[in-house]
Amino acid sequence: TINEERLFRMLSKSSETGAIPENGLRRLALSDKDQEMRNIFKEWCNEAGLTLRVDDLGNMYASREGKKDLPPVVLGSHLDTQPAGGRFDGVLGVLLALEVIHTLNDNGIETERPLEIVNFTNEEGARFEPPMLGSGGIAGVFDQDYVYSRKDADGFRFLEELERIGYKGEKENRLGDFHSFLELHIEQGPILEDENKQIGVVEGVQGINWLEVTITGEADHAGPTPMHLRKDALMAAAEIMNQLEKEITTTDVTVTVGKISVSPNSVNCVPGEAHFTVDIRSANDDLRKEAFEGTMNTIRRVSQNRDVGVEMTELWETEKIDFDRSITEVIENSATELGYSSKRMLSGAGHDAKYVNNLGPTAMIFVPSVNGKSHVPSELTLDQDIVSGANTLYHTVLTLSNE
Amino acid sequence: TINEERLFRMLSKSSETGAIPENGLRRLALSDKDQEMRNIFKEWCNEAGLTLRVDDLGNMYASREGKKDLPPVVLGSHLDTQPAGGRFDGVLGVLLALEVIHTLNDNGIETERPLEIVNFTNEEGARFEPPMLGSGGIAGVFDQDYVYSRKDADGFRFLEELERIGYKGEKENRLGDFHSFLELHIEQGPILEDENKQIGVVEGVQGINWLEVTITGEADHAGPTPMHLRKDALMAAAEIMNQLEKEITTTDVTVTVGKISVSPNSVNCVPGEAHFTVDIRSANDDLRKEAFEGTMNTIRRVSQNRDVGVEMTELWETEKIDFDRSITEVIENSATELGYSSKRMLSGAGHDAKYVNNLGPTAMIFVPSVNGKSHVPSELTLDQDIVSGANTLYHTVLTLSNE
Ligand SMILES: NC(=O)NCCC(=O)O
Ligand SMILES: NC(=O)NCCC(=O)O
Numbered sequence: 001t002i003n004e005e006r007l008f009r010m011l012s013k014s015s016e017t018g019a020i021p022e023n024g025l026r027r028l029a030l031s032d033k034d035q036e037m038r039n040i041f042k043e044w045c046n047e048a049g050l051t052l053r054v055d056d057l058g059n060m061y062a063s064r065e066g067k068k069d070l071p072p073v074v075l076g077s078h079l080d081t082q083p084a085g086g087r088f089d090g091v092l093g094v095l096l097a098l099e100v101i102h103t104l105n106d107n108g109i110e111t112e113r114p115l116e117i118v119n120f121t122n123e124e125g126a127r128f129e130p131p132m133l134g135s136g137g138i139a140g141v142f143d144q145d146y147v148y149s150r151k152d153a154d155g156f157r158f159l160e161e162l163e164r165i166g167y168k169g170e171k172e173n174r175l176g177d178f179h180s181f182l183e184l185h186i187e188q189g190p191i192l193e194d195e196n197k198q199i200g201v202v203e204g205v206q207g208i209n210w211l212e213v214t215i216t217g218e219a220d221h222a223g224p225t226p227m228h229l230r231k232d233a234l235m236a237a238a239e240i241m242n243q244l245e246k247e248i249t250t251t252d253v254t255v256t257v258g259k260i261s262v263s264p265n266s267v268n269c270v271p272g273e274a275h276f277t278v279d280i281r282s283a284n285d286d287l288r289k290e291a292f293e294g295t296m297n298t299i300r301r302v303s304q305n306r307d308v309g310v311e312m313t314e315l316w317e318t319e320k321i322d323f324d325r326s327i328t329e330v331i332e333n334s335a336t337e338l339g340y341s342s343k344r345m346l347s348g349a350g351h352d353a354k355y356v357n358n359l360g361p362t363a364m365i366f367v368p369s370v371n372g373k374s375h376v377p378s379e380l381t382l383d384q385d386i387v388s389g390a391n392t393l394y395h396t397v398l399t400l401s402n403e
Numbered sequence: 404t405i406n407e408e409r410l411f412r413m414l415s416k417s418s419e420t421g422a423i424p425e426n427g428l429r430r431l432a433l434s435d436k437d438q439e440m441r442n443i444f445k446e447w448c449n450e451a452g453l454t455l456r457v458d459d460l461g462n463m464y465a466s467r468e469g470k471k472d473l474p475p476v477v478l479g480s481h482l483d484t485q486p487a488g489g490r491f492d493g494v495l496g497v498l499l500a501l502e503v504i505h506t507l508n509d510n511g512i513e514t515e516r517p518l519e520i521v522n523f524t525n526e527e528g529a530r531f532e533p534p535m536l537g538s539g540g541i542a543g544v545f546d547q548d549y550v551y552s553r554k555d556a557d558g559f560r561f562l563e564e565l566e567r568i569g570y571k572g573e574k575e576n577r578l579g580d581f582h583s584f585l586e587l588h589i590e591q592g593p594i595l596e597d598e599n600k601q602i603g604v605v606e607g608v609q610g611i612n613w614l615e616v617t618i619t620g621e622a623d624h625a626g627p628t629p630m631h632l633r634k635d636a637l638m639a640a641a642e643i644m645n646q647l648e649k650e651i652t653t654t655d656v657t658v659t660v661g662k663i664s665v666s667p668n669s670v671n672c673v674p675g676e677a678h679f680t681v682d683i684r685s686a687n688d689d690l691r692k693e694a695f696e697g698t699m700n701t702i703r704r705v706s707q708n709r710d711v712g713v714e715m716t717e718l719w720e721t722e723k724i725d726f727d728r729s730i731t732e733v734i735e736n737s738a739t740e741l742g743y744s745s746k747r748m749l750s751g752a753g754h755d756a757k758y759v760n761n762l763g764p765t766a767m768i769f770v771p772s773v774n775g776k777s778h779v780p781s782e783l784t785l786d787q788d789i790v791s792g793a794n795t796l797y798h799t800v801l802t803l804s805n806e
Contacts, residue, residue: 084622084667126669189627206626210670219487219779222659222682223609224592224751227651229775234660238644245638248630256625257637258670260663264486266529267613267661267680267718268752269778277670279625315670348627349671372632375672376622 002390003106007099008383013040014079014095015087024377025087028152029080029122029133030058030161037079038167041094041119048101050117054169057137057147058121058162061173064101066114066401071177073111073401075100075393076118077185077352078134082126086186086379088386092367093184094119096390100397111401113179120352121162127152130210130316135352138174139359141318180327180400181362183353184393186381190372191345198388199335199342200366201328205354206283206346209292210316212275213237213299216309219264219272233274234262236306243298244278253282253291254348277315283346285320321354327363327400334395340388349374365392405793406509410502411786416443417482417498418490427780428490432483432525433461433561438568440482444497444522451504453520457572460540460550461524461565464576467504469517469804474580476514476804478503478796479521480588480755481537485529489589489782491789495770496587497522499793503800514804516582523755524565530555533613533719538755541577542762544721583730583803584765586756587796589784593775594748601791602738602745603769604731608757609686609749612695613719615678616640616702619712622667622675636677637665639709646701647681656685656694657751680718686749688723724757730766730803737798743791752777768795 017037018027027033038060045052050062063072077093097117104111125131128150136142148159162168187193192200217231237260244255256279262271278295282288296312303310328344335342345366347354353364367389370380381389420440421430430436441463448455453465466475480496500520507514528534531553539545551562565571590596595603620634640663647658659682665674681698685691699715706713731747738745748769750757756767770792773783784792 082667082669082672124669125671129670131671187627188624190632191627208626220775221591221752221777222657222661223611223684223753224590224777225657225775226654227648227657228654229593232659234663235644235648238641238648238660241638241641242645245630245641251629251631254625254628254630256635256671256673257641258625258665258672258674259668260637260665262661262663264778265662266485266527266778267532268528268534268659268682269485269661270659271661272779279671281626349624350626372623372628374624374627375667375669376675 002099002103002394004387006102007390010044010095010098014091018081020084020377022377023087024084025081026083027081028083028127029124030127030158030165034080035165041079044098048098048105050101053173054167055138055173056144056169056171057134058167059134059138060119061175062117064115066111068112070113071179072114072116073397074116074118074175074178074181075397076120077183078120078123080122080124082124082375084377085375086377088186088381089374089379090123092186092386092389096184096393099390100394103394113401115397115401118175123352128158131350132352132355135355139355141355175359178360181353181356181360182365182393182396183351184365184389185351186374186379187366187369188349188374189369192343192366192368193370193372195343197343198340198385199392201332201342201344202323202347202364202366203328203344204320204322204346205351206281206348207285207288207320208316208318208350209280209288211278211295212313212315213278214311215274215303217272220270222268222270225270230270231306231308232270233308234271236302236308237274237276240299240302243302244295247294247298248291250287252284253280253287255280255291255295281348283320318350318354321357323357323363324361327361330399331363331365331392331396334399335392338391338395340392365389405502405506405797407790409505410793413447413498413501417494421484423487423780425780426490427487428484429486430482430484431486431530432527433530433564433568437483441570444482447501451501451508453504456576457570458541458576459547459572459574460537461570462537462541463522464578465520467518469514471515473516474582475517475519476800477519477521477578477581477584478800479523480586481523481526483525483527485527485778487780488778489780491589491784492591492777492782493526495589495789495792499587499796502793503797506797516804518800518804521578526755531561534753535755535758538758542758544758578762581763584756584759584763585768585796585799586754587768587792588754589777590769590772591752591777592772595746595769595771596773596775598746600746601743601788602795604735604745604747605726605750605767605769606731606747607723607725607749608754609684609751610688610691610723611719611721611753612683612691614681614698615716615718616681617714618677618706620675623673625671625673628673633673634709634711635673636711637674639705639711640677640679643702643705646705647698650697650701651694653690655687656683656690658683658694658698684751686723721753721757724760726760726766727764730764733802734766734768734795734799737802738795741794741798743795768792
């Protein structure tokens with residue numbers, strides 16, 4: 001089993017790097033804090049005897065040789081966070097992988113296959129939309145130009161920021177052939193906690209659509225402009241949001257308006273423009289596509305009725321995917337052998353593993369989230385659940401790397 | 404009559420100072436551009452032989468002596484604008500007053516009473532909420548500490564910014580006793596244009612409430628969090644906005660949500676907090692108060708139903724006011740003598756004259772707004788309407804200052 005003291009020392013250090021009130025983390029992709037954490041991770045990889053390389057998208061790979069020159073077992077996740085995120089989202093998958101390496105070193109274990117740890121760039125999609133640009137980039141979902149040209153809210157480009165923090169490497173350093181890819185992650189939902197299970201054996205990830213909407217009405221003075229003469233972009237957006245919420249009548253689909261802004265954004269101005277995003281998800285691709293079409297129809301209908309302009313941009317789409325059955329079995333068996341209760345489940349959130357799955361056999365391990373919370377400072381996984389996760393990861397790696 | 408060439412030269416210069424695309428102006432109170440325009444105005448006042456003083460709130464007064472040491476006739480408005488405002492909102496009232504002085508000078512006319520021009524600070528309330536801090540400050544509506552402590556969206560304080568641009572003067576320089584106060588302003592509504600009138604004789608200003616609302620739900624991940632387990636602050640705000648719009652069933656009341664923001668404001672985060680403002684107006688104080696109570700009840704009811712927290716802060720309230728009947732008569736007679744068509748009307752927007760009315764006899768002159776537009780770059784008053792306004796102001800001043 002892994003060394004708890006060392007593991008929690010590493011986690012503490014990460015929790016300090018970009019700390020915000022109430023135990024939160026703000027470590028946006030390619031920011032100064034991301035750079036600081038990457039530097040720390042790099043140093044830790046050196047200490048663990050790993051060889052580091054960085055690819056053209058800023059993804060970091062740390063390798064440990066095997067007895068044979070075979071395709072490696074790869075472990076990884078991300079070190080970036082939401083604007084006001086929690087301590088373990090992504091972080092666990094990277095730092096528990098590092099602890100697995102340390103434990104192998106401690107025990108003088110040489111695996112048959114090489115091992116590799118990855119830290120993927122911009123998983124969250126909070127600074128540069130859409131999410132998973134690093135993993136999607138190497139999986140052929142996004143091409144290099146697209147990734148490089150993504151802009152944050154202040155107009156800074158991905159490429160500029162990648163160069164600024166000194167993490168632009170070479171394209172030939174991208175992930176090569178691999179035997180298997182494993183991502184340990186917090187569940188971010190309430191299921192494991194509700195059912196009192198220690199380990200989630202993740203069989204797949206639900207599909208996602210992201211839509212960006214701009215409503216164009218007419219800005220006006222809030223005083224002398226009668227209600228019936230207005231083209232209020234925000235009132236149109238409000239009606240749309242209300243309709244969207246009402247139209248979701250199944251628990252198998254979610255719809256979220258996470259971002260909104262209006263212009264001119266002054267108390268005594270009728271909003272002339274409203275911008276907002278819609279996030280639509282389902283484990284059932286047909287239901288999701290239906291909800292996506294329905295959403296666009298509702299937006300068009302309300303806009304037409306209110307005689308305001310509308311522009312919609314599809315920001316992102318990913319289909320539902322299934323992970324590799326033989327890896328999920330190894331995970332399940334490892335948990336069982338270690339005496340941990342487990343549950344087969346789907347992921348409600350996107351993950352780097354989703355895109356890596358395009359390239360080769362992949363699966364994920366979930367650990368419970370207290371109250372199902374994530375993307376908030378109060379996100380938490382209990383110490384004993386972190387340890388169960390680390391040991392399950394360790395045993396799964398021992399099996400896979402000696403196959 | 405006034406000198407058109409000189410007048411339009413002054414107006415052009417103002418239109419350049421803080422110009423934004425599509426003929427708009429961005430000259431927020433106490434910003435660098437406001438400072439630049441104040442400096443220009445100061446120079447012009449010197450050229451017109453006026454004596455300048457500045458009070459503790461940054462209000463600027465330029466005086467011309469009369470034959471007798473009597474209370475002056477005061478003319479004025481404001482030189483600040485909305486974030487993306489038009490060229491003439493406020494500006495006309497200050498620069499047409501200056502042109503009136505020049506015309507008196509040209510004609511060698513000495514009036515019985517002294518004359519004074521005022522440029523009031525932060526009329527718009529766009530940078531520092533609420534509006535009319537300068538005029539409200541001298542009228543005893545806001546005390547000095549309150550005005551000084553107002554903060555803009557970036558946390559800069561009124562006092563800091565007033566000192567920074569060098570326009571903090573002495574409290575004893577505030578407006579003294581006066582014979583009459585006159586504000587010429589653009590209508591900002593569609594009535595004069597619709598009825599084909601040149602001059603609006605403003606008999607009063609409708610009442611206004613401003614409310615600031617914070618809804619506190621729970622931030623969450625947009626993926627793994629089922630709809631029925633959410634406390635989505637933005638969905639609550641959207642329902643509130645929809646309800647408010649539906650509940651206004653009379654054309655005598657307006658309700659506007661002009662500002663909104665959410666947190667964490669990330670595509671894949673359920674909003675945990677939503678902030679928005681409500682602006683409520685009516686010429687009938689009873690109807691307005693009813694609508695204000697109704698608004699607060701709706702906000703409470705929806706929040707309760709959705710089990711989200713709510714905090715409401717009253718940002719501003721002003722009652723409906725009536726202007727001085729003898730001054731409105733002088734305005735109406737001046738317009739008629741000059742051959743201009745005129746209409747008695749109420750103002751839908753707040754104005755410095757509204758607060759100055761607390762201190763002594765006050766009235767306003769409106770000129771038409773093309774398409775009734777204001778608080779947008781497309782705000783426009785036609786040249787001939789500006790000239791009619793200037794001549795009406797001139798003749799009104801001639802009458803009042805010799806009373
Ligand atoms: N795990 C996670 O929060 N990823 C971000 C992508 C998503 O929105 O699901
Ligand atoms: N005239 C004007 O737009 N004043 C701002 C105060 C208000 O909102 O009415």
